[in-house]
Each structure stands twice: as structure tokens, then as C-alpha cells.
Amino acid sequence: MKVSELVNNLGLKVYSGESGIDKEVEGGYVSDLLSDVMGNADTGMAWITLQTHKNVMAIASLKDLACVILVKGLEPDPDMAAQSDKEGIPVLGTSGQAFEITGKLYEMIKK
Amino acid sequence: MHYEYAIEGGNFSKAGLASSEVKKKLRQLNVDNQVVKRVVVALYEAEVNIVAHAYNGTMNVEIDEEKILLVLQDSGPGIPDIEKAMEEGYSTASPEVREMGFGAGMGLSNIKKNVDHLDISSEIGKGTRVEMITYINRGR
Ligand SMILES: Nc1ncnc2c1ncn2[C@@H]1O[C@H](COP(=O)(O)OP(=O)(O)O)[C@@H](O)[C@H]1O
Ligand SMILES: [Mg+2]
Numbered sequence: 129m130k131v132s133e134l135v136n137n138l139g140l141k142v143y144s145g146e147s148g149i150d151k152e153v154e155g156g157y158v159s160d161l162l163s164d165v166m167g168n169a170d171t172g173m174a175w176i177t178l179q180t181h182k183n184v185m186a187i188a189s190l191k192d193l194a195c196v197i198l199v200k201g202l203e204p205d206p207d208m209a210a211q212s213d214k215e216g217i218p219v220l221g222t223s224g225q226a227f228e229i230t231g232k233l234y235e236m237i238k239k
Numbered sequence: 240m241h242y243e244y245a246i247e248g249g250n251f252s253k254a255g256l257a258s259s260e261v262k263k264k265l266r267q268l269n270v271d272n273q274v275v276k277r278v279v280v281a282l283y284e285a286e287v288n289i290v291a292h293a294y295n296g297t298m299n300v301e302i303d304e305e306k307i308l309l310v311l312q313d314s315g316p317g318i319p320d321i322e323k324a325m326e327e328g329y330s331t332a333s334p335e336v337r338e339m340g341f342g343a344g345m346g347l348s349n350i351k352k353n354v355d356h357l358d359i360s361s362e363i364g365k366g367t368r369v370e371m372i373t374y375i376n377r378g379r
Contacts, residue, residue, distance in 0.1 A: 163345035166280055167352070179340045186255030190279050192263060207252065218320075 129153050129237065131195045131218050134174065138232055140197065141221040143204050145212035153194040156233050158226055162187055169193060174233060176226050180204050185211035193217065197233075199226045240268070240302045246286055247293040248267055248315065251339070252355075256364040257298045270375060277353040278373050284346040285369050292316070293366065304352055309371040312371065325351065327348040340351040
């Protein structure tokens with residue numbers, strides 16, 4: 129499934145990194161601990177988090193993640209958005225909680 | 240091939256830059272993807288440890304046919320008890336740093352899991368040296 133399908137089906141906001149909107153999403157990882165994501169997430173995953181700073185993009189890029197989804201209506205810091213544009217890794221957003229978006233994403237991906 | 244990068248202590252906006260450069264080089268050299276993925280985890284954690292816990296440092300990367308040698312050397316407070324520091328969950332990171340999602344105390348164990356050889360030496364008040372080796376062809 130492409131990031132764009134995720135955006136459309138789940139009604140997500142696209143904050144930045146539009147050039148990566150056709151990336152394939154192969155799974156997801158939910159965590160706010162950077163080392164947890166570094167150690168356990170894998171290529172092509174959507175990362176669901178409440179962290180909104182630039183280091184998120186460093187990790188997303190190093191791990192070749194498909195996109196980042198910010199929860200609870202949080203917006204990326206300007207330098208995070210800029211880095212997302214540079215890397216072509218979309219930062220998306222939902223007004224809902226991590227629990228809700230994770231459940232929906234899981235249902236979509238497991239098919 | 241040999242590469243060296245400088246790492247600034249305390250500057251989180253640049254954390255991961257050196258690791259990202261090395262990742263690009265490894266890709267250009269066509270190093271096996273599984274090897275690149277493991278090296279990137281270890282390298283990033285070691286780089287961030289200099290940013291979070293030391294004053295400044297260097298990352299040296301040496302690549303040959305057989306292995307990737309990574310040496311991160313810093314000027315900093317040093318690690319009083321390396322064994323304790325290796326424990327998952329142990330961290331002396333400040334509350335501000337934790338708020339950003341760093342300081343989970345998983346860095347050194349991430350490193351240990353992702354390299355074939357790890358050697359840490361440290362002198363209190365002087366600094367820390369982290370040496371890591373990953374063999375390129377192992378397990379293919
Ligand atoms: N380069 C370093 N210089 C000084 N102390 C360090 C260094 N690297 C690690 N440490 C110490 O080891 C602890 C554990 O490191 P780590 O497992 O990476 O967890 P974290 O960085 O999340 O605290 C750190 O909290 C710190 O006390
Ligand atoms: Mg660490």
C-alpha cells in the first residue's frame with residue numbers, strides 16, 4: 129500500500145515530504161523512544177509517534193521508513209518539516225490518539 | 240577506504256549526520272543491505288552518545304573487503320562503570336534529553352546486538368572510545 133492510499137483512506141493531513149507520497153508502506157511501528165525505533169523498526173514502516181523534532185527525520189531516513197504519522201493533532205517543528213522535504217519522507221498527521229490510528233492502520237495493512 | 244567525521248557534543252540538530260554520510264558510502268560501495276542496516280543502528284547510537292553525553296568527538300570508519308571498522312572517540316566525562324552502562328534501561332540522560340525520546344538507555348545494547356565485535360574503553364574526566372567491527376561476508 130502506498131503512503132497516498134493511507135492518507136486518503138485514513139483522512140490524514142500531509143505536513144511535508146510530499147515527494148515521498150508514493151512510497152510503499154509495509155508495516156508500522158509505534159513508539160516515542162528513539163532508540164526503540166532505531167533498534168526495532170524496519171524498512172518501509174510507518175512510524176506513529178508524538179515526537180515532533182528533527183531527530184525523528186534522521187532516524188526515519190537512516191531506517192528507510194515510509195512515513196511518520198504524528199498523533200493528537202501535533203505538528204512537526206519547522207526544522208523537522210524541512211528535513212522531511214529534503215529526505216522525501218512524508219510527515220502525516222491525525223487528530224486522533226495513537227491507539228485509534230494504529231488500529232486502523234493495522235486493519236488496512238494486514239489484508 | 241577510510242573516512243573521518245567530527246561530532247559536536249550537545250548539538251542535537253546535527254545528530255545522525257555522520258551516520259547518514261557513512262550509510263551513503265556503504266550503499267555506494269555495494270555493501271550487503273543487511274550489513275548496512277546493522278551498521279547504521281550501531282553507528283547512530285554511538286554518534287548520539289557523543290552528542291548526548293560528551294563534549295566533542297570523531298567517528299572513524301575503515302572499510303576493507305572483509306570488514307567495517309568503526310571507532311568513535313570522544314572528549315568527555317567518560318563512563319565510570321561500563322558494565323552498568325551496558326544494561327538496558329540504564330541512562331544518565333537529562334530530563335530535557337529524555338523528553339525528546341533519547342535517554343531510553345537502549346543505545347549500548349542496540350550497539351551490542353548489531354556488531355560482531357564491541358570494545359569500549361573509557362577514562363574518567365578524559366573521554367570514551369568505542370570500537371566496533373562488523374564482518375561484511377558473514378552469514379551470507
Ligand atoms: N560517549 C559517552 N560518554 C559518556 N558517557 C556515556 C557515553 N556513552 C554512553 N554513556 C553512558 O552510558 C549510559 C547508557 O548509554 P546508552 O545505552 O546509549 O543509553 P542512553 O544514551 O539512552 O542514556 C548513558 O546514559 C551514559 O551515562
Ligand atoms: Mg545512547
